[in-house]
Amino acid sequence: MKSTYFISACSLLVLLVITTICHAQPTLVGHWPLTNDANDTTGGQRHGTIENVTFDEKSGATFNGLNSRISIGNVDRLFRGDFSISVDVHTDEKLTDVVGDILSYFDPELRRGFNFSIMNYAGVTNAQSNYRNVHFGISDGKEKPNWVDCGRPGNNMYIRSLTVFDGSLYASTWEPQEGGRGHIYRYAGGQQWIDVGSPDPANCISTLAVYNGQLYAGSELYSGGGSSLPLSPNENVGGVVYRYEGGKQWTSMGKVADVRSVSGLAVFDGKLYAGTGSTGAWRDTPRRRGMYRFDGPGKWTDCGCPGLRIVHLGVHNDKLYGLSYDDGGFFEYLGGTEWKQLGPIPETTQAYAMMVYQGKTQVATWPTGSVYELDGPQKWIHRGRLGQEKEVMAVSVYNGSFYAGTLPLANVYRYDGKSQWSNTGQLDKTPDVKYRRAWSMAVYDGKLFCGVLPSGHVHSLNIGQNVTYDQTLSPGWHRLTVTRGKSNVKLYINGRHIATSDDDSHTVGELSNDMPLSIGYGQHDYFNGKIRDIKIFQGVLTVPQIRRLAQ
Numbered sequence: 001m002k003s004t005y006f007i008s009a010c011s012l013l014v015l016l017v018i019t020t021i022c023h024a025q026p027t028l029v030g031h032w033p034l035t036n037d038a039n040d041t042t043g044g045q046r047h048g049t050i051e052n053v054t055f056d057e058k059s060g061a062t063f064n065g066l067n068s069r070i071s072i073g074n075v076d077r078l079f080r081g082d083f084s085i086s087v088d089v090h091t092d093e094k095l096t097d098v099v100g101d102i103l104s105y106f107d108p109e110l111r112r113g114f115n116f117s118i119m120n121y122a123g124v125t126n127a128q129s130n131y132r133n134v135h136f137g138i139s140d141g142k143e144k145p146n147w148v149d150c151g152r153p154g155n156n157m158y159i160r161s162l163t164v165f166d167g168s169l170y171a172s173t174w175e176p177q178e179g180g181r182g183h184i185y186r187y188a189g190g191q192q193w194i195d196v197g198s199p200d201p202a203n204c205i206s207t208l209a210v211y212n213g214q215l216y217a218g219s220e221l222y223s224g225g226g227s228s229l230p231l232s233p234n235e236n237v238g239g240v241v242y243r244y245e246g247g248k249q250w251t252s253m254g255k256v257a258d259v260r261s262v263s264g265l266a267v268f269d270g271k272l273y274a275g276t277g278s279t280g281a282w283r284d285t286p287r288r289r290g291m292y293r294f295d296g297p298g299k300w301t302d303c304g305c306p307g308l309r310i311v312h313l314g315v316h317n318d319k320l321y322g323l324s325y326d327d328g329g330f331f332e333y334l335g336g337t338e339w340k341q342l343g344p345i346p347e348t349t350q351a352y353a354m355m356v357y358q359g360k361t362q363v364a365t366w367p368t369g370s371v372y373e374l375d376g377p378q379k380w381i382h383r384g385r386l387g388q389e390k391e392v393m394a395v396s397v398y399n400g401s402f403y404a405g406t407l408p409l410a411n412v413y414r415y416d417g418k419s420q421w422s423n424t425g426q427l428d429k430t431p432d433v434k435y436r437r438a439w440s441m442a443v444y445d446g447k448l449f450c451g452v453l454p455s456g457h458v459h460s461l462n463i464g465q466n467v468t469y470d471q472t473l474s475p476g477w478h479r480l481t482v483t484r485g486k487s488n489v490k491l492y493i494n495g496r497h498i499a500t501s502d503d504d505s506h507t508v509g510e511l512s513n514d515m516p517l518s519i520g521y522g523q524h525d526y527f528n529g530k531i532r533d534i535k536i537f538q539g540v541l542t543v544p545q546i547r548r549l550a551q
Contacts, residue, residue, distance in 0.1 A: 026539030029078055032519070034061040034532045038070045048072045048519065060088065060532025061520070065097045066317060069521035079105060079484075079511050084537040085116065086481040086549045090530035091132070093475040094270035095120065096318040097528045098356050099132065102480070104522025106400045107513035108358075109417050111141035114511060115400040116482065117524050118473060119443055122266040123314025123323065123354035125393050126172075127161035128209035129442035131267070132473040134498075136482045136491055137399035137446070139464030143506040145424035147412070150449065150458045151191025154183050157229070158222070159451020159458055162442035163208035165215045165244075167470045169444040170196070171451060171458060172205035174222050176232030184208070184217055184244075187444075187458070199250035202238035209265035210472060211272040211294075215244040216253070218262025220278060227453055228434040238262060241274060241294070254298035259289070266313035268320040274300070275322060277309025291322055291333065304337025314354035316361050316525075323351040323363070330363060330374070342377050355395040356525045357402040357415070364392035364404055371395075371404060371415075384419030387411065394441040398448040399463050400523040405438025410452050412438050412461075427459045428452040444470055446502055465501040465508050467491035479550040483540045495550030497543070 031041045035057045038048030048070040054062045063069070091099055099118035106113035115137050119130035153159070156173030160182075163170050169187040182205035185193040198205075200219035207218040219238030223231050239259040242250040256262055256274050263278035277289035290305025291313070308329040310322035320333040321342075328344035330351050345351060348365040355362050361374040362383065369389030373381040386392055386406050394405035394412075402415040403424070410428035413421040428436040433454055440451040446466035451458045467482070467489055481492040488501045519534065520527035535549070 026084055026537035026541050026545065028535060029538050030075075030534070030536035032534045034534065038072075038519075040072075046072050046074055053520065059090070060530050062530050063520040063527040065100060065526050065528030068526055070519040072517040072519070075105060075517040076512050078517075078536050078538070079114070082483075082485050082538070082540050084481065084483045084539065084541040085535070086479065086541070086546070087534045088477055088479050088532045089118070090477045091118070091473070091475055092529065095267070095528065096269045096315070098316060098525050099529065100525035100527040101518070101520070101522025102527060102531060103534070104400070104518045105511070105513070105515060106523060107515050108400060108523060110513055111139050111401060112511060112513050113400070113515065114138045115522055117522060119524075120315075121355065121396065123264075123312055123321070124395060124441055125161075125312060125353045125439055126207040126264050127163050127440060127442070128266050129162055129396065129440075130164050131210040133164055133443065133471075134469035134473055134480065134491065134493070135399075135443060135466065136489060137464050137466035138484060138489060138508045138511060139399055140509045140511065142509065143463055145414070145461055145463065147425045147427060147459045147461050149191065150187065150460050151193060152456045153185035153193035153458070154195060155180065156183070156456035158204070158227070158437070158453040158456060159440050160204060160206045161208040162440045162449055162451050162458070163210065163215070164442055164444050164470050165210050169442060169449060170208060170215065171440075172208050172217060173456065174204040176203050176222070176224050176229075176234065178233050180232075180234055181236075182206070182219060195248070196244070197248035197250050199242045199252070200238055200240055201236040203232050203234040203236070204238065206238070206278070207262055207265045209267060209272065211265075211267050213472065216265060216272065217242050217244070217250070218265055218274060220261035220263060222278075227437065229454060239276065241265070251297075253294065254300060256292050256300045257302065264312040266315055266320070268315050273303070273313055273320065275310045275313050277305075277311045277325065302337065303333065304339060306331050306339035306341065312351075312353060314361070316354075316356050321354065321361075323354060325350040328365070340377070342374065345372050345380055346382070348372070352391065352393045353395045355397060355402065357397055358523060359521070359525050362395065362402065364395050366391040369406060382419065383415070384421055386413040386421045387423060393437060393439045394450055396441040396443060396448060397524045398443055398461075399466055401463070402523075403441065403448060405441065405450055407437045408435045410436035410438040412450055424461065428455045428457070430455050443468060446499065446505070462502060462505050465489045465505050467499040467501055469493060469498050481541065481546050481549060485540045492546050492550075495547035
């Protein structure tokens with residue numbers, strides 16, 4: 001009797017172990033090859049609704065970046081608990097648009113779901129902050145924003161640019177003290193920053209951008225008067241662009257005409273462009289306060305000036321834009337030296353930054369502290385005022401939400417839809433000053449970073465669980481895989497583990513919402529490229545399984 005009982009117990013134990021192992025195996029619950037149509041081949045009948053997408057048996061689905069997407073309903077059960085997503089994506093070498101969203105299952109009002117995109121952000125005030133950086137994040141909308149102080153690089157008073165390059169975050173600064181000059185710093189974690197050089201005698205390194213796999217920086221003379229601060233004793237003019245060679249070595253790419261400032265850098269159609277018309281350029285002739293194209297070391301081609309200063313530069317939907325500090329000017333570059341006026345932006349004197357959110361160009365402005373959406377030439381939609389602020393500057397899309405920094409209080413607001421904005425925190429509380437600026441932003445290491453004036457600190461925000469690829473994703477095909485487990489999310493590219501979400505990040509609960517799964521569209525923009533072979537699994541794929549998918 002005892003022997004029979006023992007055998008039965010052992011058999012039950014073996015059965016439980018086998019059942020547990022079987023249940024632990026990821027199950028394919030959705031598969032869209034996207035070679036001829038948007039049908040689900042698993043038998044789940046989750047077929048997609050197609051909008052302006054073309055198909056090819058070899059190259060999959062082509063998304064035009066303007067209005068292409070596929071919507072799939074009844075997907076709620078796919079993203080309960082642990083899951084994995086694997087997809088092939090292709091981008092072109094020369095881009096005239098942002099890259100956009102690969103997949104999105106996200107309710108922007110609840111801030112619940114996931115976002116999977118390739119960030120290509122130009123026009124973040126002075127900088128091209130992110131260039132072909134992959135992001136995946138999940139959020140349940142329950143977390144309260146908590147900004148973390150990441151320290152002060154050097155003796156700076158103004159973080160002019162934040163840019164992700166070669167796996168690191170770089171900051172450029174204004175250092176106005178006697179004998180001071182602008183620097184570039186690399187973030188080393190915590191509150192530590194490493195000085196990587198001060199290539200120019202001017203007091204400010206104003207702009208950063210990644211171009212052809214290298215980091216570029218531009219210099220400027222910034223007096224401080226525009227921020228109601230004491231004037232800098234360093235009056236050396238800027239106007240030179242430099243290329244980073246590693247360590248503290250920088251090589252001059254030449255002075256851009258006879259200007260005092262390089263105020264913005266952006267890549268468009270395989271070329272690097274520079275805006276030159278910031279405050280320090282007022283004494284230059286109007287012709288020299290426009291935009292220039294980099295055609296090799298020491299070769300800068302005049303692209304004209306529309307009569308108002310071209311300061312910052314942005315890219316969207318096959319257009320290169322110039323933002324002006326004069327008369328609410330916002331311009332489209334037509335080639336040669338020709339420009340088209342798309343402004344004036346209503347109730348606006350200065351346009352500071354632009355970001356693409358939900359497929360539309362958003363512009364940050366002074367003096368009403370508002371964001372406006374471009375709806376056509378001389379057509380603008382007011383997206384609300386940020387509290388009682390006067391100026392909107394730093395902008396970014398992070399894990400499905402649109403963030404913007406302000407003056408005079410250096411607050412950062414989150415857009416909650418219907419022209420409503422929520423304050424996520426004040427990042428600079430320096431006493432006895434008129435203006436505080438939340439000026440620069442970039443997404444790095446799964447977090448949103450913001451640099452301020454006059455304290456010169458950088459702060460970070462982590463909402464949900466996020467992973468980023470902080471290298472430039474090369475053109476061509478790549479297999480991207482993400483897994484959502486009980487305690488973290490992970491990102492793999494071509495079978496190689498790239499990142500795991502921060503251990504200190506908020507543990508995300510339920511993702512369920514009533515939104516469809518969008519392929520080629522999300523909270524950032526329509527995807528510009530090709531997508532094929534989307535597979536969704538319940539459960540977490542193992543590393544060998546991820547590597548097999550990549551093959």
